[in-house]
Amino acid sequence: MKTKAVFFDLFETLITEFSNGKRISNRKYDYLESLGITTEDFKEEWSSRQQKRMIGIFSNYFEVIKDILENRQLKSNNEAVQILYQERIKEKIIPFLHIRSDILELLEYLRKNNIKIGLISNCTEEEVRYWKESELAQYFDDFIFSYEVGIAKPDIRIYQLACERISVSSHESIFIGDGGSNELDGAFNAGLRTYHAIWFNTFIESNYKKLELPGELIKEL
Template sequence: MIFDFFGTLTCGSGRGQQHAVVAALLGCAVEALFEVLDRSFHLRATGALGDATDTMRWICEQAGARPSAADLRAAVEARVEAVRADTRLRPEAVTVLRAVRRRGARTALISDCTHELPAFWPQLPVAPLLDARVFSVQVGRCKPDPAIYLAACQRLGVAPGDCLYVGDGGSQELTGAARAGMTPVRLAAADLDGHLVFNRDRGWSGPALASLSEVPGLLDVPRNRPGSEPAGSVPVPGGAGCGV
């Protein structure tokens, strides 16, 4: 089973007050910082601008800021802390991942993210509960590019057809997962209305769940028996070595 991170394993969120610290260190208005961040997400999330320091230097140029070398380094660290502060795991995330693993399924994460998430990932309680992780900034691909889904499958040692994909629909991830051969399910949690998201999968009309807590139950559906699923349920892939 493959999970998205932001908005799926985490609660819906926007940018919090700690981003003002980043703007202050750079010497620009927080609105100018946000404008650059919004229009450069794909560039930053694919690592196209270089490492975290090079990326922050580019952001400065775009925002018209000229911080000292020391303030630039401090801004890189402050940005990690700001994104970390915005990241609130869903209360049920750890329980859900443990339940999925108890059912014998392997787990993976695919996240469209910038340099900050990999920096604090080891500190998160969900980290040891995922058998594989694919961060877009490290592989140079964002969803819905098939390559990022196939990278997760390769790390799990399974075929796409043996995978369920759970995400909130950012980055057209559900459409991308389907095209890659996976079975996608949308998390339509109530707290996602104001969630910061780019390139939303607006046309998605496939299966959806109201809560992350419903995910383990997907594995209790009989597998690969056409017509065996209850009406409205998600057809669960199966087979030897199943990675759902």
Template sequence: MSFSAVIFDFFGTLTPSTPSGIWDEHAARSAAPLGIPVEQWRRALDESFPERAVGAMGDLPRTIRTLARRCGVDPGDEALAAATAARLACQRELFVFRDDALETLERLRRDGLRIGVLSDCTIELAETLPTLPLAPLVDAVVLSCQEGRRKPDPELFRQVARELDTPTGDCLYVGDGGGDELSGATAQGMTAVMLRAGDWAINDAHAREDSWPGPFFSTLSHVVAAAGDPALITA
């Protein structure tokens, strides 16, 4: 029996992994207009991720202002606008897909499978995703910042399955393991596979399941055959 739907994580799965150095460089670009030391700003961003990932800090300008104040700076309108623009530009640089990502989605659609995206993310992705080239290729998108909950919250997996009109047991879930997503998907009856691509080790991920004992693929292209024949998925 083949799957009816495939659900993908976004960062580090559909997109390449992001090493720590890139986050440092991006932090420097948004810290500069605020006059905040890069290390302090990077720490504020990292520590606030749990809040930002569930949409608790509001839109991006409000988020930047709140974080700046936590760093002891009350930015003026011009500095806030510049920092917000820098942050958004940096995040959009991360919304670049793996070489085989879009082709994989297109092949899955041609094979009649429904496609979902489930991501722990902040407001920048929510604002930008409708303009990305994957938008017309997916049937359901569930983002933590819009739902007010993060992986491995069971409701996120159930929700994306509902939006795909597919029982969880008929879903294949593919992710790099961030946010305990593979265990979370498995607990809801999905078949979970880790994407362990060549850049997997450099990814600066949150609470990743590095010791995942289940099956893994080295490329997204492997998903196409496995979606049609679950027997190809072996630990």
């Protein structure tokens, strides 16, 4: 069946937060000084709210921090939280500033060949603040952010919604991702042809066909 649409994951598929195994942002947050909680305890609290953050139960960063502090019976310092929020936004902008040329070339090829392009990303508001200003956005017919629609990968409903919004069937569509959040299984179960992008992230195992470079997709269309 002819491919009518390609859906991409965002982080570690179109953009990356890492270089040589280290975060590009080199982030350093002093949660003990800002919030009164150790970094280790903060990470535990933050991770435990992953699903609720992704599907928008916590509508923004401030709600998450408030919930963490209440759970730990700590007082909130609004100024400190605002500083943390702004630092997180700065951190999340960095991956959007330098898009690999071969990724842009692939998107240009898809557009010129009248193949629709969609995005399906598990994310929160502050993580994608720079999406619309990035070089990527101009190529996309639609983009779905999990926190906005209340569904996150690998729930098959998010892939179905993505197909509905650009009027294609799942069997006419391809999904490409690095494999985080079991997204490849979700796409496959939703009926999309599924490919494992390993040009950024080689640490996740899967049984799906691997693409070592973005341009390898062209042979699969």
